[in-house]
Amino acid sequence: MGDISNVQIGVQNLTYGTEDLGHTNGGCEFAYEPEYTDVIVDLYGNTAVDKSLTGEVVRVTVPLAEVTVDKLKNAIPTGTIVEDSTAGTKKLTIGSQAGKRLSENAQELVLHPSWLPTSDKSLNITLHKAVITSEVTLPFRKDEQSVYEVEFTALIDESRDDGGLLATIGDTSVTSGSTT
Structure with missing residues (x-):
């Protein structure tokens, strides 16, 4: 018989590397x-x-609502932040030579259910080496909020065991026990 307490709704809190x-x-x-x-x-x-099995793809698609230079840097991983510390200003420059590897910018992406306490990682989704692989379209319209969608793709993390090279659903600190 099913268990209604396992039915979930709600949003995720997202952390990419160390940034919310x-x-x-x-x-x-x-x-x-x-x-x-x-x-x-x-x-x-x-x-x-x-x-x-010949391949696997793990993706997370997120419509981001906060528009700042720092947040856009996450969406455009090949861009570069340039800061003027004396003026307190910054900019994001865009345009790289062909062949730049995204793995150099890969970071851990963690989705944590907003309804759970931070300490409860039982339903976390973690992409171990995530990169943004989508185009970025930033709409500016008089009657709409600017929301830009990004797509994270997991890359192979060779430091992990077979069966867990891309992502983990649940608490990543679980290290022992039986596997099925």
Whole structure:
């Protein structure tokens, strides 16, 4: 029988590296997309006898509502923040040479349910090495709030064990026990 207490609604608090990504507008979405190839043998023609994992994609899509130079730097990872400390101003410059690797800017992305205390990490979603791979469109309209959507993609973290190379759902501090 089902358990109604397991039905969840609510928003996520988002942390990228050490920075709180701030308010969202429209919720965020976690997606896991496995890719399989058929294993076939002559005896059964084109009927699959098995499926073999050939790749996985983990994505988180977030509509960000706070527009600041620092927040936009997260959305445009190849950009550079330039600060004038004497004037107290800063800017984000954009435009890099081809071949720049996003893995150099990868950081941990943590989604934590807003309805849970900070200490309860049981429903956290953590992308171990996340990078933003989407285009950034920042709308400016007289009758709408400026909200820009970004898509985080998880990269392989070779420091982790097989089966956990991309992401973790739950408390990442759990280190022992049986696996299934």
